[in-house]
Amino acid sequence: MRITACFKTDKLPFAYRLGVLSIIKECLKKGDSGLYKSYFQTNRPKPYAFSVYLHDFRFQETEISLSGFDLHITSPDYQFIIPFLNGLQKTTQFRYKQYLFHRGSIRFGNEQKVHSSRILVRTLSPILIENERHQPLSPHDPAYNDQFLAISNRISQSLRGQSLKSFVKITPVSTKKVVIKELNDSYLKAREEQRVSSDYLFFTAYQGRFMLEGDPSDLQWLVDVGCGLRTGQGFGYIQVESE
Template identity: 30%
Template sequence: MRVKVFLEVPKEMSIYYRRSFLSFIKNVLEEEDADYCEKIFRKGGFKPFTFCVFFGDIKVNGEKLYNNGKAILTVSSGSPDFFVRFYNGVKRVKTFSGKYINGSMRILKTQMIEEEPLSESKCRFRTLSPIVVVTKDKHPVLPEELKSDGDTFIVFDNDVFTKELRFSLRHVFNGLPELSFKNEKGKKAVVKHLVGNSEEEKVIKIVAYQGSFILEGDPFVLNEIYRYGLGFRRHQGFGCLEVVR
């Protein structure tokens, strides 16, 4: 299931806006069910959702993001427990203030979307937010076709990319799903991102995959990926997907 939240937002905000939108999601859950919120956000816990934010007429200048004052937050989950709490909670929210949105945003309306089930073993997806894939020693991984000179820190390997994609889904499936990935129109994306708590925040650069690709696997696996997202850092605003029909 998905919820689209239509927002009126400041026309100037930080490129680190994901941090404030995650805080918004957490705040909604906390107001609706504090015990549930504490459970899923405790360190090492499985966060059963992904999200992305679409801005109108977006322009970026340094660490500032400019837009036309409108945004759509899409939150996706395969967990009924999460979905019911978030959907019921967000309907009661009128405004939310955040450091990295440079003030307050106003909720205009919410829309619940039930995805059309995927019935085939092959599906074409497109990223709504970039997919983060890393090795155990924190090296970013991209498909081999995206290799370029000078990227010595990045692992360009199709088999490793697929292997780490599967590993990123271990909490969704309580194991590693069988999965095949094929790049179609992908590219490297580099995203500045905030990590750490509010007292010890730091900026890191995340290398990610952005574009369209084909996944092959059991339809159940593909449906769960569609709902929960793909890759690491899904709950931080990465790995949200849409189906290319």
């Protein structure tokens, strides 16, 4: 299921994904507190991906000035998305630190059905692939496809209880490197304890168009749940352009 929720606000922090994630967490907590604990008080992979579209934005010194943003979220797991939606519908105002978000309309997107073994996809949030040493990989790196496959299999086993049915090939068509400034709770704690010196975490990911080839059911699952690492933190949301 694909859902878009519109929000009004005039300011966001540079590392806004954590603020948007707080909306998802609050909605799920209100919809099903037990499910919230099982996903957000453990290191389980998350059964969703999201992207954020900023309206009329302008970068300032430490913040983003804007008129609002759209949260796009996708998940194949109705046990997750229905409680999330219930919490979203119950709540019209969210607060993250000093920032206030007013929820507007909620829209349901068209389901993207995959019928073939080869699809062209476009990223709505960049795909993050890292090797075992947590070093980012370019889509042109010889190890990229193997790591993509290993990550996808690991997440599939956790969320679906099974590996991918067959090898999935990912080929860059037209891609661009993006470096994302971000924060998370563990990094904030490390910064408070002066164990790190940088103000932000930096993630090197890639956006654009990719060709995916594999079993149609695996491709469908990747379209619905997202691709790569940190989909639950705003990476790896894709949509089908053609088959």
